[in-house]
Amino acid sequence: MNLPLYAQLINLFAALLLLLAFAMLTQRRILSLIRLFALQGFVLMLSTGVVAYSTHQSHLYYSVLLTLVLKVLLLPWILHRLIDALNVRWDVETLIDIPATMLIGIVLVIFAFNLAAPISEIAGTITRSTLGIATASILLSFLMMITRRKAVSQVIGFLAMENGLFFAATSATYGMPLVVELGIALDVLVGTFIFGVFFFHIRETFESLDIHHLEKLKEH
């Protein structure tokens, strides 16, 4: 089948997003995690732009702008500042070793595609196949949050999940209503700030950002 160009582009970006999600899942070093996160944001912005252009959804341009400012520039910058301030550049050790994580990830992707298939059937939008990818990247970043042991990388996982959601929103439904988008963006921003505050508190309390310090409250 031959889709129109922009549809192919969107699918390409979608594929890129998935790839990046995998890359983040396997990435050991925090710095490069942040770079990957920024890159993901960038791809997200591009895809949103294409969708906006192709479907003439004017309000999507705002979200393009939003993505650029927030996900490509602001958040990575904040994260950089954080790890500079806390100098936690060392490698991230994971709970499960990388290959196993990869395998689980692949299983998840298949699962997500199956999940999204029936929906994509009924999707009216040109970008039907992307929903599955969005779902997949959400699950993948979830998996990443589970497997990481450093607070920072967990946060990055969370943000990546937001990206996945955002992508789902734009590609599957041409974006949510603007007010909602703004609200979401605001929450993400505030959230990140608060995360930052936490890093400092945790650090000054435990001299490290390793979350195995945070395992005292338990039931046995």
Place this chain on the structure above:
Amino acid sequence: MDLSLFRPVEAAVTLSVIWLGLGAVGLALTRAPRVITDWAFPAGAAVALALAFTGLWAMNAAPSTAVLPAGLPDLPFHVRVDALSGFFLLLLGGVSFGISLFSAGYFRGAEAGAPGLLCLQYHVFLASMGFVLIADDAYLFMVAWESMALSSYFLVTAEHHDERNRKAGFIYLLVAHLGAISILLSFGVLHGGLGDYTFDALRRAELSAFWATIAFVLAFLGFGAKAGMLPLHVWLPEAHPAAPSPVSALMSGVMLKTAIYGMVRVIYDLIGGIRWEWGLTVLLFGAATSLFGVLFALMQHDLKRLLAYHSVENIGIILIGIGLSMVFLGSGHPVAAALALIAGLYHTLNHAVFKGLLFLGAGAILRATGLRNLNEMGGLIRYLPHTALYFLIGALAISALPPLNGFVSEWLTFQASLQAPLLESSVVRSLVPIVAAVLALSGALTGMCFVKVYGVAFLGQHRHELPEKPREASRWERAGMLWLAAACLALGLLPVFMIAQLNNVSQALIKAGLPDEAMASGWLWLVPTSSAQASYSPIVFLLVIAAVFALTYFVVRQIYHGRLRRADPWDCGFPAQTSRMEDTADGFGQPIRQIFAPVYLIRREIPRPEDPHPVFKQEVEDRHWAWMYSPIARLAEWLSGHVGRLQQGRISVYLLYSFLTLIALLMFVR
């Protein structure tokens, strides 16, 4: 005044509300304890008396209903007073009258602390019992039921500095609450999904045999737990002794009876369509309970604990009566059923009276000597002559000795069990006599137990040096005991009147009563079915004995002489006589402990031969803890241990939980 406007139900509601009001007054007057003891409690007693008369009135009047302006939106509080609740109101009022009088004297700086709070809890307790008896919808019933448990819980823990009292209160409220939930579920079964919880609706809903049986079992267990039926009795011997004595009297005398009321109300009235299998269940549980209760009572040396175990026994006897009537009713012999039901209800009343009396007596002893342990008492008849007399009456009554009231109800129960030949199923027919045998055995054992109690506590020489000479009970206290003792005599000598009243109850409840011949045979002769079959006249009984007594006394004095010499006891010429040589309470129970050894869980500490100060210790414990309660507790512990593993602090694991939940649900949905 127009009686059509003012019916038993209004009277009952008003009086219960007045009780609540008295409680509030008591709380308000915490600063003035004397006012509370001198006015609030006597006022409560007056209310009780009025309530008793209301009950009597209701037993001879048509059922009257009313709706209170409160409750759930679709379910305002319905109240109804019919013959059955009338009878129990009579019980509540009559017994609590004596107890309130006693309390008026007792709570002046006795065991329990602030009279203000006590007055509140005491009267709320009474009022909630009143509401239990007149409730006509499941919700009001449950509310009153649990308020009863709650207020009595606070009374039990009035002495909360004592660790044992706290433990007792805990077990008590726990069992009460579980029982309540089971009753609640029984109501849930009964109301066939129509969102209406009035008892009328519950009566109307017809159930399949299966669901009816479920409802019966739930109700039986729920009320049984409150009544102290085996094996749910464990709270009773803990809680009743812990409370201040008048409260123990109230709990043992009246509260247990509300459980009987609930059982009769729900099984006979609401569920209906009684099956003889149910009756057999009740019968067997009753027999086991009565035997067990008295056997453990014989092992006690704490007076109040002993009395509590006797409550267990008597509940068993009452259950035997009710079970018999259910068996007869279920196999279609309404007249015999009526007889058994009347026997059961009459014993309910009698037990309320004499058990109340005995607990008050125990209270008087406790107050005079500060003792609860029988092994330290002795010779009290010389210090507390009045209490001794009243206690003797109570003891004879509970031992089912003619001509007192305990005997009448046991006699009726025997008569009912002798109707067994009517039954078709030969199994049941041959089970009933065995139950009768058990009843006879436990009756005789009760006699032994109270010879022990009275002999050890009041007779002989006292085994314990008291700080000062014990003082006889105050006027209020004596009045309370006198009232109940008189009731014992009256119910024992003139049973016919009460039986006639109970006949109304049974007419109203199972549409059957005693045959007319029985009713027609006059006030002197108590006749269950026909005078050819059996008859009993306590008055003739008493008169003959009295006459012979007087005659002999007179004759002996006249023909011979009345000369008398006082000397030391002879005792086979044994030189020394110390109080340590007489039997203790434990010693008195020793033969029983030997004969029924398998029943008990006995822990002995036998001193080593070289022990300079040998101490022989022996504890008799209840097996039910071992085989029933501890395992449940351990199971819960174990489960919670494993559930606790879920939560072991690692955030990654928590994330994993939500992740897996998500995946699982997604798979489930697709």
Place this chain on the structure above:
Amino acid sequence: MEILLLLGAPFAGGIVLAFWGHRRFAPELNAGMSLLTFAAAAVLTARIIADGPILAWNENFFVDPFNVFLVALTAFVAFTTSLFSRPYMRIEAHTGRLTPNRMRLYHSMFQMFTFTMLLALLTNNVGILWVAMEAATLTTVLLVSLYRTPASLEAAWKYFILCSVGIAQALFGTILLYFAAEKLLGAGGTALLWTHLNEVKGELEPTVLGLAFVFLLVGYGTKIGLAPLHNWLPDAHAEGPTPISAVLSGLLLNVALYAVVRAKVLVEGALGTHLAGNLMMGFGLLSVVVAAFLLSRQKDMKRLFAYSSIEHMGLMTFAFGMGGALATFAGLLHMTVHSLTKSAIFFAVGHAAQKSGTQIMADIRGLIESNPTIGWGLMLGAMAILGMPPFGVFASEFMLLTAAMHQQPWATPFLLAALGVAFAAIFGKVQPMVFGTATANRLPHPPALIPVFVHLAIVLLLGLYIPPYLADWYRQAAALIG
């Protein structure tokens, strides 16, 4: 208009207190703002009772019997909590556990939290609802770690991560909802308005809504504290300052449940099956059982009552899942009485902890002597929460259990066992704290126990007499939820 005031008061309060929150009069100001909010809520409620549901601000706000009673409840509990927090936070500051800056943060965030709660309740826009829920997390997370102890940090961190991740799932659910709706209602704002969705719920795409509900349930369910998503809840309740525990238990959980119920209405409408209800029943029952068994292991009293909150939220979820007029009525009533009782308990617990300088139950004895009001407050509160009549909790549990016995008999043994275990656990731990011989010190400021007894009085009233307007208010709500 009332809506403007209702939302404006706490928002303004949040801004103002962000600057003056450390002043001497700050607690009074805080209480005043809450009072203003409560007044507005009362007016609004009166109006809704008078002339039915309203839509405001081009349909962005929607008030119907269901949410207005939650609005009133929220405003009321927020107000009483602010009253309670006056002496409480003073004492905390006095004992040096809090610096002025943190007082500022506390007061401002308290108001902001109220704002987000009310916004979540009032908005008609499912998306805004989500935003408000997330914002609620953000406002409270720093309060949980207010004491900066390692434990509080850990609790806050878990709270933050778990709730954010959960809420992210909810967002995806919302997106799917929008995705399904825009085909019918077209792109743009209207497709997220609950009223519109409710009208067309019949035609919504079942498969999509099924998925959407799963994500929404997992998302908001994390906030409700349904097992096994509940793990943040006890930590957050136990480590934060007590007023926050009170509002978390009393308000946040309710609002999250509100969101799920709103979703359930749509999904059931779309699927025509009872799937959503069954899921909710399953989660509810699981939470009840798990919480009941965890109760007996607790040593920290705030943790204990946190678990009891999980148990009761489970009961409500079960009730709403079961559906039917009676059960839903019971659920709504239980929402009300639970938040009142639980916040009252937390008030009492807070002062008890301050009085004896610890939250460890084993070290607390004889409250009834050291301070009878606290002692009785705690005892009666515990009795109420354990479903002892004549308190209102019993009324709702009565309806709930009887309804369950009729509709879902299989569930009643679990409920029975769980309630029994919970009773044994809580009661067995509260009794020794209240009774016995006292071990306690004086408080620098007189405790505020009026709220405790006001709450308990209302709960008692609801147990004995439910005013008719409240009743048919519930009934209308029940009719809405179905």
Place this chain on the structure above:
Amino acid sequence: MKQASGIVFQVLQSVLVVLIAPLVLGWVNQCRAWLQNRSGPGIWQPYKVLNKLFHKDAVLAHNASPLFRSTPYILFGCMWLAVGIVPVLATSLPFAPAADVIALVGLFALARVFASLAGMDIGTSFGTLGARREMMIGFLAEPAMLMTLFTASLISQSTSLVTIVETLAHREFVIYPSMAFAAVAFLMVLLAENARIPIDNPATHLELTMIHEAMILEYSARHLALIEWAASLKLTAYITIGIAIFVPWGIAQAGDWVALLVALGVLVAKLALAGAGLALLETVSAKMRIFRAPEFLGTAFLLATLGMLIHFLLEQ
């Protein structure tokens, strides 16, 4: 007229039985003496003993309570009532309906309780010991007795002795297997309740074994006399109950003077036989250890219950 003669009969019977009760005791002792190749004291001995006792001065312990003093009279009254109720000579006496078999057992229980309380009153070691043993015997004997009587009353559909006697006496002779069990049980109870061998030995004051004697150690003179008399009354009452239930033939209706004379003769014969039999039994059997007593009575209880069951299984 009927009433009047009924009253007369009632008084006559009671007085008669009360008067001959010691004679029965004396007869039993005499038979025992003969069986043991002793020339006994003669059957009038009990009367002499009573007379002697009545003449003596009563000696009372310092701490004796009113209960202690009134007990002998109560016992005597109870036993008098008992023999007044049991149809010894004639049926349908006016007092008869006042108590049925259950009440009769209750009456004996009442007497037993008072006796034991009196035993504990002084607080001597032997008194309490006796009381405890008495109650231990009693709590097994009483239900056993009740069960035996129930067997009879199930056969005659009534618990009133009169009806039992009349149905058993005046219906055509039927063999009831259940009654055999009942009879054995009744005999055992009789032995136990009246402090006879093998349970107790009335003729000894051996501390280790005595039961009944231990209780009344502190009594003297008139009190003791009354107690002894009551004891003999009790024995007579039990024997007559046994007669009435198991060999009721020859009893008279109230108001029938001729039949009365016959009945009197028959009664004397029956009593003589019973007494002799009792003596024989006591002679051939040996006193058993006190802790075997429960087994003995337990057996009686089981036999009686078994009798009832057999009645239900065979005779319905």
